Each structure stands twice: as C-alpha cells, then as structure tokens.
Amino acid sequence: MYSEKVMDHFSNPRNVGEIADASGVGEVGNAKCGDIMKIYLQIEDNIIKDVKFKTFGCGAAIATSSIATEMIKGKTVEEALELTNKAVVEALDGLPPAKIHCSVLAEEAVKAAIEDYMKKQGKEVKTSEYVGHEPNEEECCSKCERKCH
Amino acid sequence: MYSEKVMDHFSNPRNVGEIADASGVGEVGNAKCGDIMKIYLQIEDNIIKDVKFKTFGCGAAIATSSIATEMIKGKTVEEALELTNKAVVEALDGLPPAKIHCSVLAEEAVKAAIEDYMKKQGKEVKTSEYVGHEPNEEECCSKCERKCH
C-alpha cells in the first residue's frame, strides 16, 4: 500500500525532535481526527538552518512530515513557502488516495511555522496565498465522518 | 437418492410387457405430467395369474410399477385391492419425498386394472373405497405447476 520511499521515511524519520528556542513553530491537525503535526524552524538570514518535527498520526503522516522537513531545510523562507502537498506526494513516489490529506497537513504545518516566524519578526504574511493544495474532500472533518463502506 | 431396492427394480424391472387378451387393463397418469402407468392383468378363478406393465416415467415410476406387479401376482383380487402406496414405498425401502406420488400411481394403476376386470365381469366395484393413500400435495396437477425453488 505504501511506496518504499514512504516506508523509508516512516521507519527512519528525519529531523524528529524539537528546537528549544525556535524561530517559528507551527502546529496543525487535531487529535480527534487522528493526526497532529508540529514543526519547529530555526531561521537565520532568511535561511532555514534547522527544522524538526513531532507528529501524532499514521505512517503517511510521519513520512510526509519527515520528507517535508528535508525539502525545506537549507531553503529560503520564500522557497519554503512554495512547498506544495503535490510536491510532497511526488517526493514520496505517491500516496494512497485516502492518505493524500497527510501531505496537505505537512504543507500546512510548514506554512504555519513560517507564519509564526513572520509574526515574531513583526512581518504580516498571509501564507494562505501560498497554499498550493486543491480543495480536498478528504479534509479532516468530512474524514472523521467517513463510514466503513 | 434412491435405495438399492429401487435401483434394482428400475434397472431390472419385473413383468414388463403386455398381455394380449388381458382380463383387465388399467392406465393412470398423463404424459403432460411425465408419468403414465399401464397394468395388464390375467385373472383366473379370482386369482391374479399373470401381470404385466408398461410405464412412461422416471426411475421411481418404473420401480414402483415393477414392485407393485410383483406384490399382486398370485394374489386374489380382494387381496390385490388391499395394496396401498405405503406398502409399495416400504417394499422399496423408501422413496424420496418428491417421488411418493409414483407409489400412489402404482396403487391406482392396479386398482384401475381390477376395476376394468370387474366391469368386464359385469360386477360394479368402487375401487376408490379401497384407495389407501392419503391426500397428497404432490398430486399431478400441483406437481406440474411446481417451480424450481
């Protein structure tokens, strides 16, 4: 069901952890729906020097968190804002349809962390302008309602 | 599905044939329903000296005809009139429920032949008084209507 890439990132997740005095922290999702992602950024000179994550969620949630952190590490803030859920899915060699929402969460977690950083910097950014994912039926709330059939 | 007794009488039916100048002939059943039994009696001094049958019908129809002829051969007319379908079934070590009607036909064929003999003798006999079988749902007409379920 999962690609080898997903299994690799799931079983050896990169960048797990916290950053003590993070430049920005973003948390998305909720426990009721079964996934929460929290991303910590350390930004210097507009460059993402370090990034860590903590995730409560399924295999895909962990794998997307892991690969998303890798994809933005060393990038500028603006480059990181360009990250889309589609890019995450591609980097993982695909995800099962029911798990696409995890890639959306990963994208949103990165943006939330950057937003937090921006705010701390006194800049105002509507990261939602950058949100690259298409409206998705599998969003959390509908998801929690889904029945087994 | 059939007992050994049935298979024996079916594969080696006793008394198949006709009697040229029979004392009495009885035919029951109809082709539409898939079975016809015709019984020929040669009666001397009130004793059934010889009996033959011809049957169009299933294995049970042939076997019940065969055993019925054996059961009445050498008997008096009155004894033969006592033949019941139940006795036929027992003599064959049983019949499947759907085939019980064949034993009824055999009983009726014997009685019809005796009735014919009586008539020729100028005696009037209501053989139906002797008919020993119980009313049966599997009678021909309902039978032909039966559906495959």
Next chain:
Amino acid sequence: MNGTRAIYMDHAATTYTKSEVLEEMLPFFKENFGNPSSIHKFGRDALKHVDIARVRVAKALGAEPSEIYFTAGGSEADNWAIKGAAYANKSKGNHIITTNFEHHALLHTCEYLEKEGFEVTYLPVDEHGLVSIEDVRNAITEKTILISIMYANNEIGTIQPIAEIGKLARDKGIYFHTDAVQAVGSVKIDVKEQNIDMLSLSAHKFYGPKGIGVLYVRKGIKLINFVHGGAQERGRRAGTENVPGIVGLGKAIELATENLEEQSKRLMNLRDRLINGVMEKIPYTRLNGHPVKRLPGNVNFSFQFIEGEALLLNLDMKGIAGSSGSACTSGSLDPSHVLLAIGLPHEIAHGSLRLTLGAVNTEEDIDYVLEVLPEIVYKLRQMSPLYEKVKGGNTNV
C-alpha cells in the same frame, strides 16, 4: 456407476478445477492466508493476488480492473445486478425486460421484484431459443430501466445477439445486463464492443472453483449494494474475500480465454459428431437449440415417448453423466421451463437429455455414447405405453 467407465458430459452443470488452477490456489489456504483488508504483510500479500486476479478477469472481458467485483457465484451476481439496478433506478422507472427462458437466478429474482412493485416483461423466444431484437425494441417503454438477457442458454446452448441488444439498450439509455455464466470461456466476449453494462460469470463453469463469481459493472452504472457490511470490493460487496477462490477464478479465466478458439473448435467437432450420430441412429428425436448459434459443447435432445430421469439413470449405470434440463431441476418433476419456452409440448419436454462436452471428452467418449444411448432409448421405449401406440414410422421431429 457399474464398470470402470466414467464419462463426464455435464460440463454445463459444473466442471472440475484444473490442476494449474488448483495449484495457484493452494498457497492461499495455509501460507498466504491473510485477510486482504489487513495492513500487515499477510494482508498485503493477499491483496496483491486479489488484484492480480482482478486484472486477469478485466483482460478476459475487455473491461477495467476497477469494474470487476467478486461475488460468491453466478446467482449472487445475477441477484445483485437485477435487484441493485432496479432499486437504484426506481425513480426513473419500474420496468424490466428479460426473457422467459433465463436461468432461475434471473427469473426468480424478477418474480421477487414483481411482488415489490416492479413490472417485468418476459419476452418469448423462437423455436431455437433466439430472442428477437424487434421484440426487445417493442417492449421498451418510458419506464424501462433495465434489460437482462442471457448470453447463452444453459440448457440448449443458444447464443443471443448480445452486441445488437447492447447497442439498442445503449442508444435508449437503458442498462443492459447479461448472464454470461455459460458463455465465459466458450465464447469471445468484449464488454466494450458489445455495449454490456453488467455481466455475471461463475468460475466453476470454466474449470475454476465453485463458490466464486464476478459481476462486471461498467463505470458509472448506478447500483445499490446487495451484501452490506465491510468495505471490501471498494465498498460495494461486503465479506472477507475468498482469496483462494478469487485467485483460482483469475487463473481459470486466463486459461479459458487463452485457449478459447482452439478448444471451441475441438468441442464443436465432438458436438457435431454426437449430434449427427444420434439423429441418425435414434428415431423420434429432436435436437433442441439452434443448429449453429449454439455453445461449442452443448447437445440437447428430446427423445419422444420416454422420460428424462429414467434415461439419465440408465446412462449413469453405463458410466455416462448427463443431465435433463438444468441441474437445479434435474432432481425435480417439472419439465424444463426452457424447453417449454421453445414450444415443446410437456410430454416431449419430459424426455430431454443434455450432454455438455468439455476438456476431458474425446472421440472415443462420443463413440461410446453412440453405442450405448440408442440401446437405452430403445429399452425405455419398449417399456413405454406411449410408444406402443405409435408403432412404425421413423420421423425425427
């Protein structure tokens, strides 16, 4: 049976499971026994092979794998197709068209729906068992939501003009289902070319295992579920997948379609040898079904003046396994509804014999039947009060 002969000529009732098929199935009982819904390795392995089978079925029918749904056999597939389409589309209409000589899985389902307020037209067939396109066209009303006509008849083997009926239905925007239980593995099928919306099949008719079948459902067809429950089969047919059965079905359909032309030519030769021999040797005999548009392995005769069961039992004692009417009625007392539908009088319908040839049959088998059958018919006729009335004459009907 007595003696050592065992000649099986009842392939339309069921077939043995081929060795190659059984071999592919075996690992899924004890080793790869996982539930395909489980996410662990046992489950994923099973799921993979279910999907391989699905692809094989799709290929054999010219369908997409996503259009294949596994069921417990032909009867369930028929029930699902008819009830599922009827209830899903009852806002559009309540009228169903079928024929009067379908398999009971179709007929009894339709009778049930009649009690539930649906209207069903049972089209007649001609003396060879063919339905007329004109009749189908004329039966269509504004309320018609479904046409279901069997691909090939199980008793007399007649093959219907499926592509034409499919085109007619498609043009009118009416769903078209075909019960192809007897056709799959014997006739080339392409659901796209033939405009088939739904199709039923059953593995045990083409050397696969019993208890497993398929309903093909074209993408976009509205159908309510029949077996409700778990999310198996993309949420459309509940129940833990019969993995060995599915794997066997996949292999069997692949084998059957690979060898289709060759095998069907071989069977046609045997069939025609049997037909010609019997017609020559046994008077008062009728060949039921279409002379040409018939299944390669199907032979069906009516022998006047005798009754089918007695015939079958005699054949059985000689080691020949045949049937009289459909398997489901062959223990019963009714004349076959199929033979009545093609216009046979009851008394002639009672004397029918179906011999259906398959992979195991040889020319020697045919010759043996041609040796034994005339004697048996003769013996039973000698015993028959109907024959006595005829005497002489020698016309085949």
Next chain:
Amino acid sequence: MNGTRAIYMDHAATTYTKSEVLEEMLPFFKENFGNPSSIHKFGRDALKHVDIARVRVAKALGAEPSEIYFTAGGSEADNWAIKGAAYANKSKGNHIITTNFEHHALLHTCEYLEKEGFEVTYLPVDEHGLVSIEDVRNAITEKTILISIMYANNEIGTIQPIAEIGKLARDKGIYFHTDAVQAVGSVKIDVKEQNIDMLSLSAHKFYGPKGIGVLYVRKGIKLINFVHGGAQERGRRAGTENVPGIVGLGKAIELATENLEEQSKRLMNLRDRLINGVMEKIPYTRLNGHPVKRLPGNVNFSFQFIEGEALLLNLDMKGIAGSSGSACTSGSLDPSHVLLAIGLPHEIAHGSLRLTLGAVNTEEDIDYVLEVLPEIVYKLRQMSPLYEKVKGGNTNV
C-alpha cells in the same frame, strides 16, 4: 517483514486453513467435483458430502441438520437473517433491536432497512462492551419483530449474555438472531439451550476456508430468500454449492468444537500473560473489553498519544501481525465505532491495537511481543506532540 520472524496475531481477521481441513477439501476440486444437484454419480457423491458437513455443523451447534443453510460467509448470513426476517414479518411490525457496536455486516444492513421504512434501535453498551438485558427489555415495543445481538465482539472480544437475551426474546415471541462469527470455535454454543432462532458463522474464523459460512435458521422461522434462483439448500439459498468450502467448514467446525475447552484454556493463559505484561511495561495504556467475559484469544489495548496504524506498521516491520480496530477499517482513517461505543474519546480510540491469538501462537511469541512492543510505543510517543505535553505521570487508564 524484515528478518525471519512472522508472528501472526490477527486470528480475529482470519485464520489459516488447517491441514486436516484442506486435506478433506482437496478431492472435491478435481475428482469428486460434481454438482450436488446432478442426479448422476458425480452429483450424488458431492451431495453426500454436503450432507455430512451439514450434520457436523448441526452437531456443533446443537441444531438439526435441516436447520443449517450454507452461505458465502458471515456477511451474507447476517444480511440474509436481518433482511429476510424483516421482510417476512413486516406485517407484524417494523422494529428491530440491535446494538451500536455490531459488525458492519449488521449495522449497514440495518441502516439500509431504515431507508426502507424499518425502525432500528441501536442499544448502547457499557464501558466493557456489555449490553444490558434491561435495555433490551425496555426497547421492545409492539412492533418489534427481531432482536440481533452479536455473540462476541470482533474488536474487543466481549461476550454477551446470549442465553438471557434469547430467553427474553422467546418469551416475548420475537425472533432472536446472533452474529456468532467470532464466537464459533471459541465458545460453547447450544442454539436450543440458548434460545437462538438464527445464528451466523463464517469458516475462516475457525481454521476453515474463506468464502463459506452458515446461517442457522430454527425450524418454523419465517424468512424470505436473499439469493434467489435454483432450488439449492431446500429452495432457500440459490447457487451451486461450494462443495470444497462446505466440506472444509464441516471439518473445521468439528475440529474446533472437539478441542474447544483445551484450546481456549491455552489461549486464555497466553492472553493473560500478554495483557499483564503490557499493562506492567507500558504506561498510559487501557485494556479495552471486559476483563473476564472476553474471547480466549482477544487482546485489545489503547495506547495514549500515538496512532494505531503507525503502531501496526512498526510491529509489522518486526514481524508481528496485528490489527487496529476491525479488519475492514484498519486501512481507513476512522476511529473504530466499537471503541467509540464503549466510550473512548476519539484520540484514544485512534491509538488502539488488537492482537488476537490462535493455534499457532506460543509463549515465546508473547515474550517477543513484550520485548518489542514497549520500544515501539516509546519511540512513537517520543515522536508525538501529544506526549510532550504530558511528561511524567504513569497512570494506566
């Protein structure tokens, strides 16, 4: 999985087919492959073995052979029982009583019937998954025609007071069905003593093959047919009999009931060793289901702060096959409706693990799980933003 370990602890999802069972099945694929409806020798042989299996099932349940109907599995049996009884008795009433934590084969069938005008009461269960007899009694109205309550739950293993419910239903003249798919082979059942009118079972849960099940229907119970068609199963369930499957089911149920006590004692020991070990070693853990009234092989935990699928995949990589919730949801995103029914909050329901023990499991397997599982839970908690918030504390819930 990596390494060579392959520890299967998902017997509630499905079991392997035992060698003795498979061996009895094998002749019915290639040699005794006849259709039981055929009257020739091939058919009669098959029929004989179908009847032997029927007797074995009847014996295992304390029923009469004539009360046993073979189906394609537990789901079909459930669908048939519920829909069949509902439609056959709708003149008497339209009310059905069940629980909110049945298998989906029951729940989705009931939801379907609700759309068709039936009224369904879904009784709650307590924190251990037990339904209260008082609740059942209070739910009964004049219109109640059917009570269906599962014998043992597939996720948490809770065993219901079936005999009491049966008695209540019998006293009130209401049909009582029980889904015993998880109970058969694990618990002693007697349909007469327990006043059960209908009972569903499925062979692949007790070391028989997949794709075959039984609906027991007490004599006299009014039920309309579900699969319409041929006259198989005394005219009540159409479709060519899955003879190898039926033979396998017969053997499997015989084996399972023969060894029931011994096997269940063994499993309870393993189960309790596992439960005690885990509760001791892993904090923030809840045992779901009843401490005593539970299936001998069922273990179900919720581990706070982590998610079930991630847990399963990690176990799978260590060669341990378990499940999270029912098999049918284990690929899905929903928390199990069963765990919600016993009152778990969503976030805790998400972190559940079901390990179901069976014939192949040993003490070494348990010890291996006790070695591996705590590490995995620890690792996932370290990764969890929920755990971070807790710190310290060591209360099991």
